[in-house]
Amino acid sequence: AQKVTQAQTEISVVEKEDVTLDCVYETRDTTYYLFWYKQPPSGELVFLIRRNSFDEQNEISGRYSWNFQKSTSSFNFTITASQVVDSAVYFCALKGRGATNKLIFGTGTLLAVQP
């Protein structure tokens, strides 16, 4: 079975702090894909990143960075120098390679960045 666990339900930080959102996944597929989505207070789901299981390079995009570690089945997301606009619910998701095209979502982490 496939499963995504986001153990942090809520995180509160003060602006300019760095914050890491944890994501642990379970899958029996040897090829799979991991995603992060952002859901701001307005409600839409915004795609942030996709990672293939065969590419363990970490990625940085501006203040965002992602640490993919197959050995611990984790795909953590770090925001550096957080800003109030980063306040949102962040979802980690998993998709196997098989015929099914399903995205399995974690329960989300609510990030509140205080000014």
Added chain:
Amino acid sequence: DAGVIQSPRHEVTEMGQEVTLRCKPISGHDYLFWYRQTMMRGLELLIYFNNNVPIDDSGMPEDRFSAKMPNASFSTLKIQPSEPRDSAVYFCASSPTRAATRYNEQFFGPGTRLTVL
């Protein structure tokens, strides 16, 4: 390019009424997904289509829910009769054909917030 379009954005109805949610996927995308988001169950996939054909409807909660995709640019999710426990945000998403670079990515619409009184 326009993103995924959903209508209405908000729907308030009374228990027992029929509700129809609409979705227009991104042009050229072969896959269309319907998700439901609630506090209790999070984001869950209800059904998805490939080339207008339903592939997996195992997430559809019960017979009161039905989904159709009459053509590549339009899909509906219908609830009849609606119940208060159907209150949720319903998202539609689409993704490109398998041959596309971004095949594995799903692009979400803004969602329809449904309230059943």
